[in-house]
Amino acid sequence: MVDDDLHAVARGGLLHRRLLLKASALGIGGSLLTPARASEYWQNEAGAAQSEYGQPSSFAHLKREQTRGHPFGPEAGSSSSPLQNMNGTITPNSLHFERHHSGIPAIDPTIHTLTLYGDVKQVLQFSYEDLLAYPMESHHYFLECSGNSFRNTFAKPLDLTAGSLNGLVSGAEWTGVPLHYLLDEAGVKKEARWIVAEGADAAGLTRSIPLSLALDKVLVALYQNGEPLRPAQGYPMRLFVPGCEGNISVKWLQSLKVQKTPAYSREETSKYTDLLKDGTAEMFSLEMEVKSVITSPSGKMQLNRQGVYEISGLAWSGAGAIRSVEVSADGGTTWAEAVLQSDAKPLALTRFRIPWRWSGQTSTLQSRAIDEKGNVQPTRKVAIDRYSPAGFYHYNGIQSWQVSTDGVVKNVYV
Amino acid sequence: MVDDDLHAVARGGLLHRRLLLKASALGIGGSLLTPARASEYWQNEAGAAQSEYGQPSSFAHLKREQTRGHPFGPEAGSSSSPLQNMNGTITPNSLHFERHHSGIPAIDPTIHTLTLYGDVKQVLQFSYEDLLAYPMESHHYFLECSGNSFRNTFAKPLDLTAGSLNGLVSGAEWTGVPLHYLLDEAGVKKEARWIVAEGADAAGLTRSIPLSLALDKVLVALYQNGEPLRPAQGYPMRLFVPGCEGNISVKWLQSLKVQKTPAYSREETSKYTDLLKDGTAEMFSLEMEVKSVITSPSGKMQLNRQGVYEISGLAWSGAGAIRSVEVSADGGTTWAEAVLQSDAKPLALTRFRIPWRWSGQTSTLQSRAIDEKGNVQPTRKVAIDRYSPAGFYHYNGIQSWQVSTDGVVKNVYV
Numbered sequence: 001m002v003d004d005d006l007h008a009v010a011r012g013g014l015l016h017r018r019l020l021l022k023a024s025a026l027g028i029g030g031s032l033l034t035p036a037r038a039s040e041y042w043q044n045e046a047g048a049a050q051s052e053y054g055q056p057s058s059f060a061h062l063k064r065e066q067t068r069g070h071p072f073g074p075e076a077g078s079s080s081s082p083l084q085n086m087n088g089t090i091t092p093n094s095l096h097f098e099r100h101h102s103g104i105p106a107i108d109p110t111i112h113t114l115t116l117y118g119d120v121k122q123v124l125q126f127s128y129e130d131l132l133a134y135p136m137e138s139h140h141y142f143l144e145c146s147g148n149s150f151r152n153t154f155a156k157p158l159d160l161t162a163g164s165l166n167g168l169v170s171g172a173e174w175t176g177v178p179l180h181y182l183l184d185e186a187g188v189k190k191e192a193r194w195i196v197a198e199g200a201d202a203a204g205l206t207r208s209i210p211l212s213l214a215l216d217k218v219l220v221a222l223y224q225n226g227e228p229l230r231p232a233q234g235y236p237m238r239l240f241v242p243g244c245e246g247n248i249s250v251k252w253l254q255s256l257k258v259q260k261t262p263a264y265s266r267e268e269t270s271k272y273t274d275l276l277k278d279g280t281a282e283m284f285s286l287e288m289e290v291k292s293v294i295t296s297p298s299g300k301m302q303l304n305r306q307g308v309y310e311i312s313g314l315a316w317s318g319a320g321a322i323r324s325v326e327v328s329a330d331g332g333t334t335w336a337e338a339v340l341q342s343d344a345k346p347l348a349l350t351r352f353r354i355p356w357r358w359s360g361q362t363s364t365l366q367s368r369a370i371d372e373k374g375n376v377q378p379t380r381k382v383a384i385d386r387y388s389p390a391g392f393y394h395y396n397g398i399q400s401w402q403v404s405t406d407g408v409v410k411n412v413y414v
Numbered sequence: 415m416v417d418d419d420l421h422a423v424a425r426g427g428l429l430h431r432r433l434l435l436k437a438s439a440l441g442i443g444g445s446l447l448t449p450a451r452a453s454e455y456w457q458n459e460a461g462a463a464q465s466e467y468g469q470p471s472s473f474a475h476l477k478r479e480q481t482r483g484h485p486f487g488p489e490a491g492s493s494s495s496p497l498q499n500m501n502g503t504i505t506p507n508s509l510h511f512e513r514h515h516s517g518i519p520a521i522d523p524t525i526h527t528l529t530l531y532g533d534v535k536q537v538l539q540f541s542y543e544d545l546l547a548y549p550m551e552s553h554h555y556f557l558e559c560s561g562n563s564f565r566n567t568f569a570k571p572l573d574l575t576a577g578s579l580n581g582l583v584s585g586a587e588w589t590g591v592p593l594h595y596l597l598d599e600a601g602v603k604k605e606a607r608w609i610v611a612e613g614a615d616a617a618g619l620t621r622s623i624p625l626s627l628a629l630d631k632v633l634v635a636l637y638q639n640g641e642p643l644r645p646a647q648g649y650p651m652r653l654f655v656p657g658c659e660g661n662i663s664v665k666w667l668q669s670l671k672v673q674k675t676p677a678y679s680r681e682e683t684s685k686y687t688d689l690l691k692d693g694t695a696e697m698f699s700l701e702m703e704v705k706s707v708i709t710s711p712s713g714k715m716q717l718n719r720q721g722v723y724e725i726s727g728l729a730w731s732g733a734g735a736i737r738s739v740e741v742s743a744d745g746g747t748t749w750a751e752a753v754l755q756s757d758a759k760p761l762a763l764t765r766f767r768i769p770w771r772w773s774g775q776t777s778t779l780q781s782r783a784i785d786e787k788g789n790v791q792p793t794r795k796v797a798i799d800r801y802s803p804a805g806f807y808h809y810n811g812i813q814s815w816q817v818s819t820d821g822v823v824k825n826v827y828v
Contacts, residue, residue, distance in 0.1 A: 043516070043519045046487070046517040047516065047517030047520065049488035050492075050512045050514065051478075051646075052477035053475065053478070054478075054646050055508065056467075056645075057642065057643075057645045059520075059523055059650075060641075060642035060650070064464070064466050064467070075461065075462070075463050076460075078464075079466075086637070087636070087640065088637055089587065090504065091640050092506065093506055094467045094468040095640070095641060100464065102460045102461065103460040103461030103463060104461040105461040106461065106473075107471075109473055109474070134724070135724045135767065135769060136724065137755070138755050172504075173504045201457055202457040202458060222501070223500070225502070226501065226502045226503070226504045226585075227470065228471065230469070230470055231462075231471045235471045235473070236471075308547075310548070310550065312550070341552050343554065
């Protein structure tokens with residue numbers, strides 16, 4: 001028996017984040033076993049041969065969840081990463097969230113080109129082969145859909161998983177050509193202020209990016225987690241604008257037009273404009289705000305025993321690196337600081353963890369991220385209060401999971 | 415026209431690593447285009463709907479290369495990551511190298527157990543579910559087969575790709591339970607010095623690990639790049655011993671026996687013992703030495719134009735982080751320092767890059783990695799000189815790629 005009081009860091013069972021758990025004493029534990037050697041089941045013949053391109057186990061085949069039945073059909077919907085079944089900070093390419101406006105085109109890279117035109121000294125056109133010869137960079141970045149977590153703006157909480165509620169965010173190592181090389185080569189005229197990016201999909205998705213941002217960290221991405229982009233992520237090339245709402249990282253990138261003003265395109269007016277409470281609207285609010293979500297324990301899970309669990313989740317911010325994540329087990333009354341994975345990087349998913357003892361009590365688990373600029377993730381009330389009731393973009397309120405006395409975990413508003 | 419002399423950092427066309435390339439001037443360049451707007455081909459109907467688990471483009475479907483036809487059949491061979499077609503530092507799970515001694519078992523995680531026994535105070539048995547409740551850590555680590563690059567120990571250089579020659583190394587974010595939790599729970603007796611790990615495959619692959627190492631960074635790994643381990647990588651659980659030869663990270667881990675001596679198992683005697691030149695042998699030489707390989711340009715590639723290329727490759731060391739990588743374009747006479755990707759981490763793959771102008775001359779490209787302990791990657795001659803001609807493990811000699819005047823890139827010994 002361990003005296004939890006020695007390790008308690010907040011009410012409701014939160015234990016010190018650097019506690020080296022003596023697991024048996026804390027009630028996780030393997031089973032004691034006699035005799036000294038278990039009889040195991042043995043493979044008595046050779047297993048499968050290796051393949052050219054591997055696949056998951058049939059016992060653990062994670063799937064994206066379709067988060068939105070779109071009136072225009074499945075080509076215009078979204079699907080989310082199953083955050084509750086994942087760990088670490090990398091999202092495998094097969095499970096990266098998707099949001100398409102007109103399905104996934106199958107593009108032949110030998111035909112596809114990227115044209116750079118408008119207010120430039122010379123119009124340039126790049127083939128895929130051309131771009132492969134440019135200097136590249138690789139960075140770990142999160143990508144989040146502007147509409148991620150929109151269901152938590154609804155009046156009543158939906159009983160769904162962490163992925164289904166908050167999984168329009170993923171993390172990957174993106175490799176590509178810094179856009180400044182191409183802009184420098186074309187020669188941007190000095191009156192230019194914006195770049196308008198257009199995709200080769202049937203929707204011709206078009207977004208405007210301030211030139212200052214385009215010259216900073218923006219890539220023409222060619223690789224994701226080491227391999228060429230997947231078709232669903234823009235193969236053969238996509239714009240990648242770190243820290244900003246996902247749709248501005250235009251997939252199947254086919255043109256970049258340099259100009260003095262934004263395009264005010266369909267996707268900037270009918271969509272991705274933020275309606276505020278006072279009746280006005282914010283446009284080009286591109287940066288995704290500081291946010292976190294506990295992925296375990298989380299919605300629709302069932303705790304089958306009392307004892308110690310590791311609370312684990314993801315945090316990210318479009319303003320920079322995550323400085324800290326605080327966790328509450330009593331609905332936000334008391335807080336304790338979680339351990340951040342040591343390699344937390346700017347504009348990347350950051351894993352946090354903290355031990356928690358569940359003694360059968362009703363508990364409300366929350367996480368609150370703070371970024372390097374000092375931005376603090378707001379409560380749900382504060383997060384929705386800025387916007388019109390019709391708005392549902394850029395929601396970053398604290399996610400609350402309630403654990404009932406019978407161990408059922410559920411999305412709640414507190 | 416740019417004066418290369420201003421930027422030259424070594425002979426043979428190597429340019430300053432921090433040079434902001436003015437791409438057009440250096441001859442990479444997109445095509446100049448008139449009229450001001452290209453006619454592109456447009457998608458005029460919706461593309462494919464999203465799937466539950468995505469797949470690569472049919473235009474860019476990378477494949478592992480079978481590197482060894484094994485006399486025992488395809489279940490006992492190896493396949494390598496196609497390094498020459500990849501970028502960044504993450505290897506997607508589908509392309510991680512494989513080496514199996516008796517194929518890939520399909521293990522039901524509800525039946526599989528891990529037994530911890532031997533010189534412990536209490537024998538413990540862990541189910542997969544048990545382990546999921548333990549505290550976890552996530553780290554980026556390389557994994558390299560002890561026999562990686564063995565073909566470069568042959569008397570004559572083989573004309574093969576970078577992956578086929580050196581691709582029994584991969585990088586991933588591994589998440590699992592630090593082994594010290596389990597050892598602590600079982601209570602290791604004070605006379606114990608070794609842990610013997612055994613896999614549940616038909617080969618029952620068995621390796622011994624010094625206890626001091628087992629208590630340090632070793633994980634019981636459950637996730638790879640965010641998703642549960644693939645069957646080919648040990649699903650549901652594998653040992654992961656960072657920085658050490660791959661086979662000691664025992665897949666399909668089913669038992670850990672604590673004892674006073676090593677097991678001297680089949681895999682420690684018939685294999686994975688290093689025969690030295692003087693007729694003696696080294697056992698338990700687990701750490702993988704400092705190493706690097708240029709992945710582009712590399713074997714079997716063809717340079718189609720003169721001009722600037724980015725030389726790019728991977729470096730790693732079992733002794734810690736990579737401190738620097740030097741590149742030569744003249745077969746090792748002069749060297750220049752490459753740029754390391756900023757997030758170089760201990761025991762992880764590190765990407766290096768440096769610009770290089772090819773003016774049609776015969777060039778021999780080499781890279782030489784130096785780790786934080788000051789270990790320097792040796793020449794091929796030095797690397798093979800320690801070992802018996804019959805030895806082929808732990809080869810870490812410098813890889814040389816020769817570019818001919820007609821742009822053909824080929825593996826050579828210099």
